Amino acid sequence: MSKMYDKVALIGLGLIASSMFWAMKRGGLAGEVTGYARSENTRDIARRIGLCDTVCDSAEEAVRDADLIVLAVPVGAMGAVSEAIAPYLKPGATVIDVGSVKAAVLDSVGPYIPEGVHFVPCHPMAGTEHSGPDSGFASLFDNRWCLIVPPEGADETAVERVEAYWRALGSNTERMDVEHHDLVCAVVSHIPHLIAYTMVGVADDLRRVSDQEVIKFSAAGFRDFTRIAASDPTMWRDVFLSNKDATLEMLGRFTEELFALQRAIRTGDGDELFDYFTRTRAIRRSIIEAGQDTDAPDFGRVAGKGEAK
Ligand code: NAP
Secondary structure (H helix, E strand, O other): OOOOEEEEEEEOOOHHHHHHHHHHHHHOOEEEEEEEOOOHHHHHHHHHHOOOOEEOOOHHHHHOOOOEEEEOOOHHHHHHHHHHHHHHOOOOOEEEEOOOOOHHHHHHHHHHOOOOOEEEEEEEOOEOOOOOOOOOOOOOOOOOEEEEOOOOOOOHHHHHHHHHHHHHHOOEEEEOOHHHHHHHHHHHHHHHHHHHHHHHHHHHHHHHHHOOHHHHOOOHHHHHHHHHOOOOHHHHHHHHHHOHHHHHHHHHHHHHHHHHHHHHHHHOOHHHHHHHHHHHHHHHHHHHHOOOOOOOOOOOOOOOOOEOO
């Protein structure tokens, strides 16, 4: 593959940014990659493991002359980071973010993007429960979706270049409007995380009365919940605070379904339960057919393999 941007600046050096770096190296997609993270500890780790060609001690230094700037910090920090880098952005440069929520990011970042700089919000639907500069790997985005959410009036050439960049990183891309994005992600990602957090929280309560048995006998279903519930607390706090409307809407629907199943169990309505579980099984089959998961008994979750987020 060939170089797509001369200079790329990664702001935030966690799972997503480090995976982007390794995928860029794999494909030879950037002439030079600079990086910046707020803590010295993260910058030190990045230098030690060779994450970025240059790790800078300020965001200003990292973004100077960059053609592509990637905002890879928690959603709640996007606005402040954009404000800090705005004066140093090169005219004609493109800023993308990788936040899991899009309306809040458009609102908080958009106003700081200077005239003549392009802003193309993106959401790679790939992740793991790990975080930090040493958690990334080159194949994280392979065959995963990256949703592109261009603001109204976005420059078409800049958007197409960003799409081509994500495809070169290994992703499939699709454009979405902002409200639709936040609703879809509430269903496929945000609510499942909330349910996992709740389920593990309930089990933790139970553990106190049942003396460790929850851990000792943890079955595959529960273990899957614990994996999801181990995700980064800052990231997920910000996701729920910034995608409030869509998650509350979907949570309302979820609660209604749960009550319907509860009633079916109480009244012994086996047909209702059987039909329901038959429908959900078909969804699982279509996900496998779409190549978004494997049929392996461990759900294909070998160490380090990316999950849709
Ligand atoms: P991560 O591994 O936790 O890394 C976050 C980075 O942001 C770190 O470099 C951290 O700096 C920096 N940071 C944290 N709080 C900050 C603040 N208040 N101001 C400035 N910088 C701050 O996170 P990640 O998983 O890469 O997630 C980054 C973005 O990608 C988030 O917006 C998330 O919603 C989105 N996303 C994540 C996933 C996923 O599964 N993880 C999937 C898709 C999209 P220090 O290390 O110096 O603290």
